[in-house]
Amino acid sequence: xxxxxxxxxxxxxxxxxxxxxxxxxxxxxxxxxxxxxxxxxxxxxxxxxxxxxxxxxxxxxxxxxxxxxxxxxxxxxxxxxxxxxxxxxxxxxxxxxxxxxxxxxxxxxxxxxxxxxxxxxxxxxxxxxxxxxxxxxxxxxxxxxxxxxxxxxxxxxxxxxxxxxxxxxxxxxxxxxxxxxxxxxxxxxxxxxxxxxxxxxxxxxxxxxxxxxxxxxxxxxxxxxxxxxxxxxxxxxxxxxxxxxxxxxxxxxx
Amino acid sequence: xxxxxxxxxxxxxxxxxxxxxxxxxxxxxxxxxxxxxxxxxxxxxxxxxxxxxxxxxxxxxxxxxxxxxxxxxxxxxxxxxxxxxxxxxxxxxxxxxxxxxxxxxxxxxxxxxxxxxxxxxxxxxxxxxxxxxxxxxxxxxxxxxxxxxxxxxxxxxxxxxxxxxxxxxxxxxxxxxxxxxxxxxxxxxxxxxxxxxxxxxxxxxxxxxxxxxxxxxxxxxxxxxxxxxxxxxxxxxxxxxxxxxxxxxxxxxxxxxxxxxxxxxxxxxxxxxxxxxxxxxxxxxxxxxxxxxxxx
Amino acid sequence: xxxxxxxxxxxxxxxxxxxxxxxxxxxxxxxxxxxxxxxxxxxxxxxxxxxxxxxxxxxxxxxxxxxxxxxxxxxxxxxxxxxxxxxxxxxxxxxxxxxxxxxxxxxxxxxxxxxxxxxxxxxxxxxxxxxxxxxxxxxxxxxxxxxxxxxxxxxxxxxxxxxxxxxxxxxxxxxxxxxxxxxxxxxxxxxxxxxxxxxxxxxxxxxxxxxxxxxxxxxxxxxxxxxxxxxxxxxxxxxxxxxxxxxxxxxxxxxxxxxxxxxxxxxxxxxxxxxxxxxxxxxxxxxxxxxxxxxxxxxxxxxxxxxxxxxxxxxxxxxxxxxxxxxxx
Numbered sequence: 109x110x111x112x113x114x115x116x117x118x119x120x121x122x123x124x125x126x127x128x129x130x131x132x133x134x135x136x137x138x139x140x141x142x143x144x145x146x147x148x149x150x151x152x153x154x155x156x157x158x159x160x161x162x163x164x165x166x167x168x169x170x171x172x173x174x175x176x177x178x179x180x181x182x183x184x185x186x187x188x189x190x191x192x193x194x195x196x197x198x199x200x201x202x203x204x205x206x207x208x209x210x211x212x213x214x215x216x217x218x219x220x221x222x223x224x225x226x227x228x229x230x231x232x233x234x235x236x237x238x239x240x241x242x243x244x245x246x247x248x249x250x251x252x253x254x255x256x257x258x259x260x261x262x263x264x265x266x267x268x269x270x271x272x273x274x275x276x277x278x279x280x281x282x283x284x285x286x287x288x289x290x291x292x293x294x295x296x297x298x299x300x301x302x303x304x305x306x307x308x309x310x311x312x313x314x315x316x317x318x319x320x321x322x323x324x325x326x327x328x329x330x331x332x333x334x335x336x337x338x339x340x341x342x343x344x345x346x347x348x349x350x351x352x353x354x355x356x357x358x359x360x361x362x
Numbered sequence: 363x364x365x366x367x368x369x370x371x372x373x374x375x376x377x378x379x380x381x382x383x384x385x386x387x388x389x390x391x392x393x394x395x396x397x398x399x400x401x402x403x404x405x406x407x408x409x410x411x412x413x414x415x416x417x418x419x420x421x422x423x424x425x426x427x428x429x430x431x432x433x434x435x436x437x438x439x440x441x442x443x444x445x446x447x448x449x450x451x452x453x454x455x456x457x458x459x460x461x462x463x464x465x466x467x468x469x470x471x472x473x474x475x476x477x478x479x480x481x482x483x484x485x486x487x488x489x490x491x492x493x494x495x496x497x498x499x500x501x502x503x504x505x506x507x508x509x510x511x512x513x514x515x516x517x518x519x520x521x522x523x524x525x526x527x528x529x530x531x532x533x534x535x536x537x538x539x540x541x542x543x544x545x546x547x548x549x550x551x552x553x554x555x556x557x558x559x560x561x562x563x564x565x566x567x568x569x570x571x572x573x574x575x576x577x578x579x580x581x582x583x584x585x586x587x588x589x590x591x592x593x594x595x596x597x598x599x600x601x602x603x604x605x606x607x608x609x610x611x612x613x614x615x616x617x618x619x620x621x622x623x624x625x626x627x628x629x630x631x632x633x634x635x636x637x638x639x640x641x642x643x644x645x646x647x648x649x650x651x652x653x654x655x656x657x658x
Numbered sequence: 659x660x661x662x663x664x665x666x667x668x669x670x671x672x673x674x675x676x677x678x679x680x681x682x683x684x685x686x687x688x689x690x691x692x693x694x695x696x697x698x699x700x701x702x703x704x705x706x707x708x709x710x711x712x713x714x715x716x717x718x719x720x721x722x723x724x725x726x727x728x729x730x731x732x733x734x735x736x737x738x739x740x741x742x743x744x745x746x747x748x749x750x751x752x753x754x755x756x757x758x759x760x761x762x763x764x765x766x767x768x769x770x771x772x773x774x775x776x777x778x779x780x781x782x783x784x785x786x787x788x789x790x791x792x793x794x795x796x797x798x799x800x801x802x803x804x805x806x807x808x809x810x811x812x813x814x815x816x817x818x819x820x821x822x823x824x825x826x827x828x829x830x831x832x833x834x835x836x837x838x839x840x841x842x843x844x845x846x847x848x849x850x851x852x853x854x855x856x857x858x859x860x861x862x863x864x865x866x867x868x869x870x871x872x873x874x875x876x877x878x879x880x881x882x883x884x885x886x887x888x889x890x891x892x893x894x895x896x897x898x899x900x901x902x903x904x905x906x907x908x909x910x911x912x913x914x915x916x917x918x919x920x921x922x923x924x925x926x927x928x929x930x931x932x933x934x935x936x937x938x939x940x941x942x943x944x945x946x947x948x949x950x951x952x953x954x955x956x957x958x959x960x961x962x963x964x965x966x967x968x969x970x971x972x973x974x975x976x977x978x979x980x981x982x983x984x985x986x987x
Contacts, residue, residue: 158859160858180864181864189859189860190859196853197856198856205845211842212846212849212860215842217842217843219843219874222841223834229841229842236842445952446952450955453955456711456716456717459774460717460907461955463951464948464949464950467901467904467947468944468948471942474941475945593772629790631782632783632786634779635779639761642772643764646772
């Protein structure tokens with residue numbers, strides 16, 4: 109069943125076309141990868157899908173909601189979670205507190221119950237703490253719960269971002285280059301984690317440069333080049349697509 | 363209001379507007395190279411005026427007093443950059459703002475200790491017998507302010523467009539990383555921006571002093587108006603900054619003209635603030651906005 | 659929560675409260691009592707500003723104006739219109755909240771620090787209005803004869819009674835701030851300051867939260883202003899120049915951003931430091947404050963509260979690098 113439809117989406121930055129009429133569909137329960145050379149428009153597309161930016165033309169539908177009509181913080185409420193290519197953990201907060209922010213939109217405590225630490229606020233806090241800890245366990249960071257997030261090594265930061273997103277209980281998870289800077293072991297463990305998340309019913313869209321990783325875990329791959337979709341299909345087909353090879357290696361080599 | 367009265371208000375508006383324009387230009391230079399809003403910008407204007415007053419008192423002819431004031435405040439700008447801004451260039455916005463606020467308070471207090479609390483005068487650059495144009499009598503100082511502002515703006519444009527150093531500065535404001543890769547020293551560019559910015563604002567301070575006197579506490583309000591001019595013209599756009607300054611000056615002068623009740627000159631200072639708020643509400647990219655104001 | 663558990667969790671707060679409330683029993687000197695009373699009102703302002711700056715990372719350069727709204731609101735309403743002081747305090751605080759919302763809504767949805775400039779302008783305007791609106795504020799003459807706060811036959815005009823009342827309110831605000839930091843709202847404020855795009859992606863309505871904490875800080879300041887005038891019984895515009903706004907920022911920065919206790923230590927330090935500086939020349943006070951802002955930001959971004967980390971940092975500096983765990987940046 110389709111869960112997200114990207115329809116003829118274009119994005120223009122001051123005369124520069126970052127995306128040109130891109131369309132594809134994300135199906136429930138699949139792992140889909142978005143690949144392409146640097147500057148192909150992958151992160152731009154991520155920003156549109158996660159609602160922090162709007163398309164210049166075209167629509168992105170999540171179930172029946174047009175994401176272009178949402179305010180910037182509302183995508184999370186629909187069940188769209190994301191991680192970032194360049195670490196966006198909250199540096200001077202503890203690892204556990206980072207994940208607690210992930211529970212924000214499921215919480216109700218407002219400024220008054222926070223100020224006066226009302227009973228319902230304390231009950232909610234206890235639940236937030238438990239759920240956040242569960243999310244940390246899923247990515248294997250529970251031992252670092254009390255550390256400052258800024259002190260984590262790069263790979264762990266990405267895991268923390270995943271845990272933080274999982275805490276929002278997303279139905280679609282967007283991962284922006286999760287394997288960047290990881291060694292082989294860590295990449296393998298990440299692949300296991302991604303599969304496990306998928307098996308729990310979360311649909312995954314990821315941007316990644318590590319082709320081994322992409323081909324290993326993706327059900328389908330979309331290839332962008334200069335803002336255009338040049339290919340879409342299962343990994344094996346993509347690997348042998350001439351236009352994709354040309355985009356990656358240049359005309360003279362193909 | 364008769365037509366010659368109207369012209370009178372316009373000419374006084376253009377005079378103070380030119381100073382806002384130069385202050386706004388000062389903000390823009392620093393903002394474009396560092397993304398910092400310098401809350402001490404108005405103090406440069408104030409220092410310019412007061413240094414020129416002292417130079418003149420010591421017998422220096424006005425042109426020399428002007429040049430010394432501009433050069434000296436330019437050096438103050440450079441020292442400020444070295445001591446306070448340099449260590450925090452890569453720190454957060456909050457720290458940068460706080461440091462420039464601290465500098466503003468420190469400079470203002472030092473100025474008070476040196477020059478006292480009184481408003482001090484400076485004679486006009488070429489006498490004060492008014493010139494009659496279209497029935498309105500205009501002070502020669504107005505023409506000086508307008509002329510010198512024009513010279514500074516044109517010289518600055520030539521510097522940015524024609525010289526290698528100027529191009530380097532522009533490259534840094536467009537893309538610091540790429541500029542660095544091209545071998546342009548970012549820290550030199552920042553240093554230059556602070557020096558130039560302080561000097562230009564100081565020039566404004568010297569020019570306005572014969573019209574409205576100068577005191578240690580005048581910088582804060584001029585700085586605020588210079589910033590309002592920036593927002594009006596579109597933050598980061600030098601042409602917009604100059605236009606914004608002139609528009610603001612004229613609007614202020616007309617407010618005094620049209621508000622009949624006494625004390626309206628006190629409310630004049632509110633115009634800048636009102637414009638600032640309205641623009642932020644309705645059109646944050648400014649009237650001639652070029653850079654888009656990013657909403658995160 | 660049991661009493662013992664509560665006491666253990668809030669030991670620092672309880673100890674500080676005990677010291678603050680018992681202080682007048684041991685201090686007979688009226689002069690020092692009055693400085694302590696001013697410390698309480700300063701603390702009220704500093705706590706709000708600390709939440710705004712330290713948690714949400716926004717600067718207000720117009721908080722003197724919010725204090726003025728409380729002070730003049732109470733003064734005008736009680737002396738000219740005979741409004742009950744408590745009601746006047748409430749009305750002034752609501753006014754401050756409304757004004758803060760008007761300033762915050764357009765500026766806080768923009769990136770960068772438009773709030774700082776807007777509040778700076780606002781501070782200038784309020785100062786001008788205080789001088790110009792003579793019909794309401796009596797201009798530079800100021801308003802005198804402002805009554806003391808009372809509850810029934812309880813008169814808070816006497817120094818000790820006032821001390822307990824003002825410190826009671828200040829401590830309540832301290833407790834509220836400490837609670838807020840460790841809550842859903844407090845975490846969202848820190849998150850939006852440290853990485854706004856990430857906070858948005860987690861569903862935090864960042865513009866709303868920023869405006870909200872700004873409004874809270876304005877209300878704290880207004881309430882402080884009201885308490886202040888009911889203690890000194892006289893008010894004039896001099897006290898509310900933009901320089902006072904910068905002094906308020908200095909209070910918070912010096913104490914330590916990002917830690918609620920910074921507001922406490924900053925307030926104590928800033929009220930007692932000028933007493934010390936008076937022995938030299940009062941004109942130097944502002945110079946010292948300005949330089950302190952620069953020096954603290956560069957060398958001690960954690961402020962006075964951050965000093966406790968210094969020994970550990972020094973120890974680390976003198977440890978050979980290979981003995982270090984993963985270094986923080």
